[in-house]
Amino acid sequence: MPGVWIFAERNDLALELLTVAGGLASQTGVKVTAIVPDQGDQADRCIAGGADEIVLLSPLGEDMSLAAWIPVIAAEAKGADPDILLIAATARGKDFAARLAARLDTGLCSNCTALHREGDGTIVMERLAYGGTAVDRVSCSTRPVMATIPPRTFAPAPADTGRSGEIRKLPLPPSTPVRVIARKTKDRSSQDITEAKTVICVGRGMEKEEDINIARQLAELVGGEVGCTRPISEELHWLPDDLCIGLSGVQVKPDLYVGLGVSGQIQHVTGIRGVRVICAVNKDENAPIFQAADLGIIGDLREVMPRLIEELKKATGR
Amino acid sequence: MPNIIACCKWVIDEAYIRKGPAGALDFSTVDYKISDYDRNAIEEAVCLKGLHGGSVTVLTAGAPEAAKGVKDALSRGAEQAFFAGDPSFNQLESSQTAAILGEIIRSRIPYDLVICGEGSSDQYAQQVGPRLAENLGIPCISYVQKLTIGEDGRILAERRVEEGVEVVEAPLPVLVTVLPEINTPRIPGVRDTLTASKKPVVAIKKEELPPVGAARLQTMGMTATRMERNCEKFAATPEEVARFVGALQKLGVIS
């Protein structure tokens, strides 16, 4: 049966996918099916967001991983034969999608940032290649066309509470050999850098963890948030992962970005493409960040930062 | 004593890709490298072997030129390699790669653990690992930042997910994909490179494998991403820093 399916482990992400799914489904007059965990008022909110059918996944046992649903969803998809299946690109979602695509023997566009239907009906999907050096436009010749879509790529679908839809529940899947034995929630930053007006980005050019304070001071002065490169969050664990900007992190679009000791490798620069004004401080005049920056100061952070803060204080009267 | 397979890909080093006019990509001067995070995959395999014994095999599918990558991988501590090289394996799509690797592993390499990188440096599709696990019919644990093999032949893995960490346990055989933070890859020395040339490489011809199916995704076009910026530079002197702040004010990004 033709249709557009979405799967997301969280409601906010389901609503983002519904924005895309609704657009695609209305072009061909097919239904939208949302597969979501059975939590609170998920079903009603997805219906209000444009879903015609809701497939609820019963809560799994504490030690079961989301992947337990893969065979069940694969069987559902084989039976119903949807045209399109969109999955929210969380860590579990990406894993889920790739395994589902293998079971359905179909193509999957990972981390898809845009998609549209051509005149002949082909779905064209965009993804980054070579670390962000290029945009690759792909199509899929098998059914269903699958894509994982990063969080915040699309705005959440607005709620239309007058809509109605069917709800059904899937029975619990059998347990798998993979058992979840603990879940630890990690620090998350309290601030959302994707919404910030200014982002001060810390790179490995920062000598020690305490030096992040100087970035915080700068951020406070100009009313911004602190973000970082992948080595800072992943290798050094100086800042939480959700502050990592780039290919494997988040995209930011503030008015002002200031990279402090950031080399500007393509995988990072990919995350700041939409920034209005990009600035950088780096002691290496050949650092690639200067090619990506509007304004760059060539110099040692230890020397530049006190001067910069002093000048900013003067300029902003703070 | 676990037999471990580390999958690694020989990729274009993106730093050498030049951008031509009208979004063209110029690959004429590119160099190649082992996909960044596959170095972590090999390192993890070699570390686990150091702790538990067993063996480390690297597995690559790619163009014949990827033989260089196989040698590079061997210099990082693996003891043997399986290499499926063919000109048509140059631009494999994830489903094809997983099919080829799966076939080779099933038919030729006894294993307990398969380690892949989180994502390849060129495609970063993050698919080959999970697809390969499905192909082999074994559990997949992706985005792993810490890995331990217990006495009982079970694997304990910390996987990173959005809210934090999921600690999972599974009996071998298992496929894991590893994050770069799991270890710091060694830098091979001259001796490592020399001994690498003496290690066995099992070359597999395309004809020895079942036909590779069509790519499930077709590339319709690739264009260079653009970043047009002013690239104005300032020195670190107090006057220049003041001029920098003045420029920010003029642009209206500080108030």
Ligand SMILES: Cc1cc2nc3c(=O)[nH]c(=O)nc-3n(C[C@H](O)[C@H](O)[C@H](O)COP(=O)(O)OP(=O)(O)OC[C@H]3O[C@@H](n4cnc5c(N)ncnc54)[C@H](O)[C@@H]3O)c2cc1C
């Ligand atoms: C598949 C893949 C995905 C990736 N995804 C991401 C991603 O999402 N985000 C990301 O950030 N990275 C990502 N990376 C990593 C990326 O390639 C770079 O390695 C990383 O961005 C470099 O971080 P950095 O600039 O902090 O460190 P470095 O590259 O080490 O640069 C440090 C810079 O600081 C400068 N410096 C040092 N000391 C001083 C000083 N005292 N004063 C001034 N300057 C100084 C140096 O000149 C240097 O340019 C990814 C890589 C791969 C392969």
Ligand SMILES: Nc1ncnc2c1ncn2[C@@H]1O[C@H](COP(=O)(O)O)[C@@H](O)[C@H]1O
């Ligand atoms: N051609 C290949 N040969 C061997 N391993 C590969 C190949 N392509 C991908 N892999 C493995 O799969 C991982 C993920 O690749 P990808 O799905 O392209 O992001 C890589 O880090 C490698 O471990």
